Amino acid sequence: MSLLEVQNLRVTFDTETGPVQAVRGVSFSLGRERLGIVGESGSGKTMTGRSVLRLIRPPGRIEADRMVFDGQDLMAASERDMRALRGKRIGMVMQDPKYSLNPVMNVGEQLTEGLRRRDRIGGAEARAKAIAALEAVQIRDPERVMAAYPHELSGGMGQRVMIAMMLIPEPDLLIADEPTSALDVTVQAEVLSILDALVRDRGMGLIFISHDLRLVGRFCDRVLVMYKGRVVEELEAKHLTEAQHPYTRGLLNCLPRIGGPRGPLPGLDRSGDWAQEGVA
Amino acid sequence: MSLIEIDDLSVTFNAKGREVRAVEGVSLSVAARESYGLVGESGSGKSTILRALCGLAPVTGGSIRIGGEVLRMPRGPGFSRRVQMVFQDPYASLHPRHTIDRTLSEPLAIHGIGGSDAKVVKALTDVGLPTSFRFRYPHQLSGGQRQRVAIARALMLEPEILLLDEPTSALDASVQAEVLNLLDRLRAERGLTFLMVSHDLAVIDHMCDRVLVMQHGRAVEELARDDLAAARMTTAYARSLFEASADRMLDPAKAPA
Numbered sequence: 463m464s465l466l467e468v469q470n471l472r473v474t475f476d477t478e479t480g481p482v483q484a485v486r487g488v489s490f491s492l493g494r495e496r497l498g499i500v501g502e503s504g505s506g507k508t509m510t511g512r513s514v515l516r517l518i519r520p521p522g523r524i525e526a527d528r529m530v531f532d533g534q535d536l537m538a539a540s541e542r543d544m545r546a547l548r549g550k551r552i553g554m555v556m557q558d559p560k561y562s563l564n565p566v567m568n569v570g571e572q573l574t575e576g577l578r579r580r581d582r583i584g585g586a587e588a589r590a591k592a593i594a595a596l597e598a599v600q601i602r603d604p605e606r607v608m609a610a611y612p613h614e615l616s617g618g619m620g621q622r623v624m625i626a627m628m629l630i631p632e633p634d635l636l637i638a639d640e641p642t643s644a645l646d647v648t649v650q651a652e653v654l655s656i657l658d659a660l661v662r663d664r665g666m667g668l669i670f671i672s673h674d675l676r677l678v679g680r681f682c683d684r685v686l687v688m689y690k691g692r693v694v695e696e697l698e699a700k701h702l703t704e705a706q707h708p709y710t711r712g713l714l715n716c717l718p719r720i721g722g723p724r725g726p727l728p729g730l731d732r733s734g735d736w737a738q739e740g741v742a
Numbered sequence: 743m744s745l746i747e748i749d750d751l752s753v754t755f756n757a758k759g760r761e762v763r764a765v766e767g768v769s770l771s772v773a774a775r776e777s778y779g780l781v782g783e784s785g786s787g788k789s790t791i792l793r794a795l796c797g798l799a800p801v802t803g804g805s806i807r808i809g810g811e812v813l814r815m816p817r818g819p820g821f822s823r824r825v826q827m828v829f830q831d832p833y834a835s836l837h838p839r840h841t842i843d844r845t846l847s848e849p850l851a852i853h854g855i856g857g858s859d860a861k862v863v864k865a866l867t868d869v870g871l872p873t874s875f876r877f878r879y880p881h882q883l884s885g886g887q888r889q890r891v892a893i894a895r896a897l898m899l900e901p902e903i904l905l906l907d908e909p910t911s912a913l914d915a916s917v918q919a920e921v922l923n924l925l926d927r928l929r930a931e932r933g934l935t936f937l938m939v940s941h942d943l944a945v946i947d948h949m950c951d952r953v954l955v956m957q958h959g960r961a962v963e964e965l966a967r968d969d970l971a972a973a974r975m976t977t978a979y980a981r982s983l984f985e986a987s988a989d990r991m992l993d994p995a996k997a998p999a
Binding site for chain 1: 923
């Protein structure tokens with residue numbers, strides 16, 4: 463059975479100049495696997511991820527024919543039900559640790575806050591769990607990191623702290639929105655292998671949102687390619703190089719390659735029918 | 743003779759009484775019309791070298807020469823006419839309350855160069871922007887369009903040398919391709935010399951003839967383009983950067999089973 467099922471998801475923002483559709487009818491289902499969502503800025507990939515947690519503020523509206531997580535209808539769930547799901551069963555890792563961690567709380571307090579408030583666990587036990595979580599994301603000196611404030615951590619460390627925080631409640635589904643975009647390539651590889659191990663060992667489902675097609679192709683099982691709020695192509699990651707859709711092909715071709723030809727890089731041709739507004 | 747000669751450059755900052763050695767003993771030389779790349783992870787000191795060149799970071803050891811002359815502090819107007827810089831974040835490097843017209847004509851006004859009207863129009867056309875953008879503000883432009891404005895601004899004084907600090911890392915892949923193509927074309931047309939910083943080895947490889955790999959403020963290894971493509975690096979660090987580079991990932995031979 464699939465863990466998450468989304469049918470005809472639409473996100474609309476009512477603006478002064480009329481409604482703007484950020485997501486226009488996205489459908490997918492997810493098992494205990496790694497699903498990548500790729501697209502350029504404005505393609506609606508982040509909005510799709512946030513919709514699953516119903517984290518879209520007015521004037522934004524979420525509509526869907528069906529959005530079911532593990533048998534529970536997310537569209538009909540009350541705000542109280544959603545709060546019970548968020549974090550505990552569905553976790554989300556945001557893009558930038560600089561803005562997503564509380565700057566005036568040390569890491570230890572942030573990691574144990576949820577355990578103490580939500581799970582009513584005592585201080586010493588919560589601390590032990592937090593340290594174990596930091597060790598799980600391969601932080602070598604968890605005691606020091608527990609006492610540190612976010613500004614004292616490097617980008618890679620901050621990102622790992624966020625992943626650790628999301629993993630403490632052992633969610634069934636993790637939504638990672640550009641979790642490695644702010645990181646250096648070698649650190650990026652480490653964070654990805656941590657996520658990979660967690661999916662394998664805990665049987666977690668993962669939605670991996672990224673603008674980097676090659677990264678997603680390497681890391682995920684299945685890839686959704688989004689453009690202007692629609693899924694233009696869905697394919698197995700290992701067949702990414704055989705993608706048919708002109709947008710996917712364009713995205714792949716416009717990247718420079720080491721030892722590649724020196725001439726101008728092919729641009730993305732947006733003149734095709736697929737690129738026009740209002741095409742179903 | 744090389745156009746840019748950096749000899750044993752050190753940059754040390756004093757932060758809260760603690761010495762931070764951002765760059766330690768780096769030497770490099772760039773010939774006229776060459777395109778030279780600096781690659782490394784955050785904190786490797788690659789951007790600091792560009793900033794030291796411009797006088798934005800203190801040179802605490804070694805020397806920087808351009809066209810054989812040692813650079814003086816302050817840099818002076820002659821320097822701005824020879825060397826210009828394009829910054830990483832097009833959202834932060836353009837004045838939000840100045841129109842594109844004002845942004846582009848300001849360097850001309852400072853240097854007392856006339857005919858700014860025609861020059862602004864030509865600059866916009868050269869970087870592939872419609873002239874109707876002239877009286878817009880930065881917030882009315884996309885990231886790629888803003889970076890084109892930043893490039894146009896850097897070219898207003900017709901410099902010989904362009905310092906590029908991660909010029910495309912804030913842009914989408916397809917926009918990155920357009921901006922890289924634009925930079926390549928401008929370099930060919932105007933005979934510019936590039937000193938370019940990036941964390942993306944594939945971008946550096948596409949744009950540069952030679953590349954210096956940096957780590958912790960030190961030069962690790964200098965590679966010619968052919969050696970990089972053929973993976974003929976001699977240091978472990980340069981190899982690890984090469985292996986982790988995103989474009990290796992779709993290589994069928996390298997894909998994980």
